[in-house]
Amino acid sequence: MESKGSVLMQRYELGRHLGQGTFAKVHYARNLKTGTGVAIKIVDKEKVLKVGMIDQIKREISVMRLIRHPNVVELYEVMASKTKIYFVMEYAKGGELFNKVARGKLKEDVARKYFQQLISAVDYCHSRGVCHRDLKPENLLLDENGNLKVSDFGLSALAESKRQDGLLHTTCGTPAYVAPEVINRKGYDGAKADIWSCGVILFVLLAGYLPFRDSNLMEMYRKIGKGEFKMPNWFAPEVRKLVSKMLDPNPRTRISMEKIMGNSWFRKGLDTKPIIFEKEDAEPAPLDADAVFGRLEDLSSMTDSKQELSKPCCNLNAFDIISYSAGFDLSGLFEETERKKEVRFTSNKSAFTIISKLEDIAKRLRLKIKKRDGGLLKLEGSKEGRKGIVGVDAEIFEITPLFHMVEMKKSNGDTLEYQKLMKQDIRPALKDIIWTWEGEQQQQQQQPPQIAVQEQEQVQE
Incomplete structure (x- = not known):
């Protein structure tokens, strides 16, 4: 664990903590060779893998290589260890x-x-x-x-x-x-x-x-x-x-x-x-996005062989919710769900926590769990039912980093068997991470995150 005063890669002395997000923390640091102050974003590889954000990290590296402008934070270099990724960036003191x-x-x-x-x-x-x-x-x-x-x-x-x-x-x-x-x-x-x-x-x-x-x-x-x-x-x-x-x-x-x-x-x-760019003719330091993730196999010694199951986090974005509610009509989100082939709930937990909970439930119920194309989690029964093995797809949508909507729907098998599995086993097991099931009263008194400029004070990664 990095701490103030520790030296990173024999190149940077870490200083005070500047901020923290779900998957990363940011520290002020000093370049030991030049004495220049920088900001270092430290990303946890395991968490990034668990929620399927590899492509997002690679894209950020590739994009920041292209952009050299006085009004854009400059990325100096990217380093990686077995467990961390380090973005060394221009420090914005203000x-x-x-x-x-x-x-x-x-x-x-x-x-x-x-x-x-x-x-x-x-x-x-x-x-x-x-x-x-x-x-x-x-x-x-x-x-x-x-x-x-x-x-x-x-x-x-x-x-x-x-x-x-x-x-x-x-x-x-x-x-x-x-x-x-x-x-x-x-x-x-x-x-x-x-x-x-x-x-x-x-x-x-x-x-x-x-x-x-x-x-x-x-x-x-x-x-x-x-x-x-x-x-x-x-x-x-x-x-x-x-x-x-x-x-x-x-x-x-x-x-x-x-x-x-x-x-x-x-x-x-x-x-x-x-606009004059400093060192206009200088070639930016090589930043190989793929190389940052080139030693992912090193994580295998740290995690269970089933770690692969927990990687996806299914298209985390707030706006897919709209597709369930034609014309921005709330009634599409809140209707009777007892006999539907899909149910939705909201949670004030992180995506990481939700995925871990689904993994625990699958293990306890002896369900198979695996990743499907498009970033879905698929849970499958271990026994043949009336119409084959019951399958349940779970997809997570982010509203804010700590407020999500999760849709669970039948993907295979008999509808009645699916409903029984959901009602008797899965729904009760999810109780401690649920804020509300759609169509039901909120189970907790606290309010969901509000979207207002005064309340968006979460630290960005």
Whole structure:
């Protein structure tokens, strides 16, 4: 375990703890050779494997190699041990922009400066074929001079991620900042979706609160889908016009990056000096994403032979939920489930905990458990039933890192046998991780996580 003052790979002396997420923690560190301060994100390999996030980590490494811009956090190098992955990154001394916004709205000139730097960075990313897909104040850091730095490219997409229709089809991001076309699951232009998120950020900087707010998640999605929000009365007319064009729910008519950068309000006080990259001709240090995971077999000595079973975490994203509720209608989520072939529940536990619980249940009930294509967990009985072996698929959807929806449905066998298995065995065994089963009263008094700018203070990985 890393501790303050310890030396990492004979190159970095670890300092104070900066933050922690579900799968990683971040430390300040000092380069022993140059004395330069850096931030090191330490990712737990075993946890990443367990929830099937290998591709996400590889993508983050590949994307950060492509992006070298004054307003993007620079990735210096990636190192790996048997159990950890170390991202050595530029240290942003000023912390998250979110912390400034949490104290209230910013002055117009200050907000515009941050917005100019954000647009400059995002436009550069798009020019390199990279869409961020999770832009929000928590992922915007500030350096010691108060300059903005875009971070956290874990959900970013490269141009080659597009299908033959030229669109992205993976739903991801943070609910309050996500574009309506991403929620609708019909394919979307990643650059246009980033513009929407930038529009939400501009609104938050100037207003001090989110444009789309509601304690009911589905109602918030409905508002996002219709672009339904109110401008504060202190917004200047030119700001209102720009925000409205960025938060146009129709991506085809939404304003382009080129027009944003040509906007008169945007250009006020803009530093028009050409962007100069330090060490422009220097080749970035080689970062082989595959090599980071090249020694995964080393984990086998640490884990049970059945560790492989717990790797998937089935498409963790909040917005697949919408597909179960046509027209953002809550009734599709909350109806009688006693005789249905699928049931859903919500849990205020991490995906890691939910998967471990399902593994324990499978072991106790002598069910086989394995990974299927698409990131599903499949549980199967050990004996033939009336219509073959009963099979149950479990898929987890993330609403927040500590609030999930899980769908369990019959994939094989007799329906009555499936219902008996669920009612008598699986449902009671899940009791300690359940927040509520759909259609039933909440089993605990605590409230689920609310989506509001003041309450999104979780540390990002």
